[in-house]
Amino acid sequence: MTEPAALLTPGTPLAASAVPVAHEALAADEVVEGTPTAGYAVLDTLGDSEIGVWEMSVGTATDTEVDEVFVVISGRASIHYAADDRTVVVGPGDVVRLTDGMQTTWTITETLRKIYIS
Template sequence: MLTPGQPHASSAVTVTREALDAASVAEGLPTAGYTVLDTLGDTEIGIWEMSVGTATDTEEDEVFIVVSGRASIHFAADDRTIIVGPGDVVRLTAGMHTTWTVTETLRKIYVS
């Protein structure tokens, strides 16, 4: 848990990654994992990381900020792809079907 009034280096947070479910992997052997940093009521704040590769997902309600790495995210509903990198902020809504193509290990801070 975060200590109020104290800085915490997001790059120093340990995230244990595991192989993704084979059914969701489209290319490569990506791993992913997350660490919960804290909660605010029912809201979770954490760090999520995925290694290089391509995988599909069904999203939850979330806002995230990319800390490091690069990826493209394809949104199936409107056949649209965005590119994200450090400093980018993205809003996802529950039920979105996405394909993540990570080209440089991606680390993001999420609020969900």
């Protein structure tokens, strides 16, 4: 299978807010409330890491995380961490580190778009 062409060009800015992201319905066993959809677009790779844009619409869903750092560029959400029963609220400009295997519940109150490195 051929890898998709990188959207990033060295030295050239890319408007992350304008990158097209095709959404799909989430698996029924992940959805807690609403009818959220999500999607992502791979921008490039950096060594063994992938850089991309991820977006989720309004609703609540669970996830099992991979190692990732992300920066929220638009939208708002709360993320509940099952391991320590803690919830954080994120919005534009926030940077978050997730680790492999974390059990999370995302409640998106305004469609969330983030740049991730995983």
